[in-house]
Amino acid sequence: MSELSPTARVILGMIKFGNATGYDIKRVVDKSTRFFWAASYGQIYPELQRLEDGGLIRGEADPADARRRKTYSLTDAGEAALHGWLTADEPPTYELRDEGLLKLFFSDAMTPEETLAQVRAMRARHESVLDQFRAIEPFAAAASRPAPHGVLQGGLALHGFIADWYRGVEERLEAGETLAEAAGHQIPVTR
Amino acid sequence: MSELSPTARVILGMIKFGNATGYDIKRVVDKSTRFFWAASYGQIYPELQRLEDGGLIRGEADPADARRRKTYSLTDAGEAALHGWLTADEPPTYELRDEGLLKLFFSDAMTPEETLAQVRAMRARHESVLDQFRAIEPFAAAASRPAPHGVLQGGLALHGFIADWYRGVEERLEAGETLAEAAGHQIPVTR
DNA sequence: TAGCACATGTAAGCTGTTACATGATTTA
DNA sequence: TAAATCATGTAACAGCTTACATGTGCTA
Numbered sequence: 001m002s003e004l005s006p007t008a009r010v011i012l013g014m015i016k017f018g019n020a021t022g023y024d025i026k027r028v029v030d031k032s033t034r035f036f037w038a039a040s041y042g043q044i045y046p047e048l049q050r051l052e053d054g055g056l057i058r059g060e061a062d063p064a065d066a067r068r069r070k071t072y073s074l075t076d077a078g079e080a081a082l083h084g085w086l087t088a089d090e091p092p093t094y095e096l097r098d099e100g101l102l103k104l105f106f107s108d109a110m111t112p113e114e115t116l117a118q119v120r121a122m123r124a125r126h127e128s129v130l131d132q133f134r135a136i137e138p139f140a141a142a143a144s145r146p147a148p149h150g151v152l153q154g155g156l157a158l159h160g161f162i163a164d165w166y167r168g169v170e171e172r173l174e175a176g177e178t179l180a181e182a183a184g185h186q187i188p189v190t191r
Numbered sequence: 192m193s194e195l196s197p198t199a200r201v202i203l204g205m206i207k208f209g210n211a212t213g214y215d216i217k218r219v220v221d222k223s224t225r226f227f228w229a230a231s232y233g234q235i236y237p238e239l240q241r242l243e244d245g246g247l248i249r250g251e252a253d254p255a256d257a258r259r260r261k262t263y264s265l266t267d268a269g270e271a272a273l274h275g276w277l278t279a280d281e282p283p284t285y286e287l288r289d290e291g292l293l294k295l296f297f298s299d300a301m302t303p304e305e306t307l308a309q310v311r312a313m314r315a316r317h318e319s320v321l322d323q324f325r326a327i328e329p330f331a332a333a334a335s336r337p338a339p340h341g342v343l344q345g346g347l348a349l350h351g352f353i354a355d356w357y358r359g360v361e362e363r364l365e366a367g368e369t370l371a372e373a374a375g376h377q378i379p380v381t382r
Numbered sequence: 383t384a385g386c387a388c389a390t391g392t393a394a395g396c397t398g399t400t401a402c403a404t405g406a407t408t409t410a
Numbered sequence: 411t412a413a414a415t416c417a418t419g420t421a422a423c424a425g426c427t428t429a430c431a432t433g434t435g436c437t438a
Binding site: 021022023024027041042045046049067068069070 | 387388389391392393
């Protein structure tokens with residue numbers, strides 16, 4: 001049994017928890033996993049087809065429904081594939097693309113003022129993510145299954161930490177320190 | 192002037208700071224920016240060609256050098272493009288792909304023991320990144336330009352925070368809490 | 383009845399990795 | 411002299427986004 005494609009991983013999980021149509025999956029992904037696992041229609045619909053061809057999901061089109069909506073569910077093979085992936089011991093993918101960090105990496109080619117402006121933009125970005133998370137939180141807390149709310153807590157902690165870290169760097173840059181000095185003085189603690 | 196392609200952004204920066212060949216750029220990227228901005232030969236060499244065609248860089252092949260090495264430098268247009276990108280006020284790209292978080296998101300389909308095993312693997316991953324950063328640090332600290340060391344400090348803080356956060360979650364999971372409970376009790380502080 | 387949400391799908395194009403091909407130079 | 415490193419490049423393929431095409435059902 002070959003590995004699940006990246007998009008297949010979200011799809012199987014989403015179907016497992018009752019998000020049964022491609023449209024549904026997209027809608028839920030855009031409100032939840034997109035912060036660490038995005039998916040677009042261009043990936044979702046072809047992948048649903050492949051998963052059905054491969055026997056991991058089964059699609060049913062209700063003929064009474066005038067909308068040509070196709071409702072998917074996991075087959076036994078699909079359940080097994082999902083659980084196999086969830087419990088696999090290969091190191092999980094972790095990939096980051098952070099343009100702000102790249103700019104800071106090259107910030108010896110900028111003035112301190114220009115660097116400060118970029119740091120501010122980076123902090124704003126993470127604050128905005130925090131705002132989105134806070135807007136989602138009541139729904140996550142009230143949801144029937146608890147794990148997503150746990151992940152959201154992690155996201156709040158993470159982006160809160162990053163925003164705080166940038167705030168500290170900003171203050172030190174404003175006081176005239178270099179980026180390296182400012183970054184070196186930031187000491188994180190978890191309690 | 193159209194936007195710099197993702198790989199063009201690292202390339203211009205790297206050339207600016209004296210990494211003059213495709214091979215060089217790849218080597219340095221793999222020791223530094225790859226944690227937040229990766230690049231492969233399949234991107235680098237064609238992009239060097241395009242940048243030269245576009246007049247942002249100039250390549251020189253030393254005929255006395257038996258190795259067919261091509262040494263690049265920034266043209267005035269290239270300097271301007273680099274600086275324009277560095278100081279642009281569009282919100283910088285921030286993309287994360289974290290398979291561990293996706294598994295936790297779906298962990299209601301796992302037993303507590305299986306979830307714990309995944310959290311341990313995630314922590315191990317970040318600890319391993321920390322080890323790599325610590326190995327790099329002396330070189331970053333001794334480098335001629337200071338900004339990369341500042342970024343490394345940020346990386347140490349970030350992955351240290353994440354590893355600590357997972358350690359806390361692990362302990363609470365071991366004590367029998369659910370993921371949502373364990374995550375909710377973790378309170379981050381920066382000082 | 384207009385507009386929005388529901389619903390599925392595809393085509394074009396960009397970005398990226400992996401693996402291979404080729405050959406020179408340096409070092410053990 | 412063998413192996414590692416330096417050095418450039420390409421072909422095949424995987425993955426992803428954006429934009430478009432098409433049509434239904436609900437609601438103000």
